[in-house]
Amino acid sequence: MITCSKTYRDIPLSHRQPFHEGRCSRLHGHSWSITLTFEASKLDDNGFVIDFGDLHFIEDWIDGHLDHGTVLCEQDPRKDELQALEATGLLKITWVESASCEGIAKFLFETFNPMVSERTNGRVSLQSIHLEEDSKNSATYQPDAGE
Numbered sequence: 001m002i003t004c005s006k007t008y009r010d011i012p013l014s015h016r017q018p019f020h021e022g023r024c025s026r027l028h029g030h031s032w033s034i035t036l037t038f039e040a041s042k043l044d045d046n047g048f049v050i051d052f053g054d055l056h057f058i059e060d061w062i063d064g065h066l067d068h069g070t071v072l073c074e075q076d077p078r079k080d081e082l083q084a085l086e087a088t089g090l091l092k093i094t095w096v097e098s099a100s101c102e103g104i105a106k107f108l109f110e111t112f113n114p115m116v117s118e119r120t121n122g123r124v125s126l127q128s129i130h131l132e133e134d135s136k137n138s139a140t141y142q143p144d145a146g147e
Contacts, residue, residue, distance in 0.1 A: 004049040030133040039127040105131040105141035
């Protein structure tokens, strides 16, 4: 197995943890970084795991869903209010199971891995995603073998 990584930096994105008892329950933003680690057992004809120049589909997804957006928990008790703000164009929301750094990392892995597999005809998959909230906090998601 051979791996390579691609990092997308300085993604302005807000989130909130609605059930947190502290300040994380309020909408707040970070400058996020996403590092994708790709894996393949065989390199392509150019000697690449994946051609970084062919990853525009990931950058486009990030721009369309995350850049200047908000990630929120599907179970947020204020979901109706938040959807109303989205309907006015004030928020661009991506709904996830958990809006923690860990939950967002898992969501992104589950979003990007099928895209990568389809784009490479199954030759490449994601090994892991490392997600950073600013420069202080981070989470890494890597599925267990067989997931």
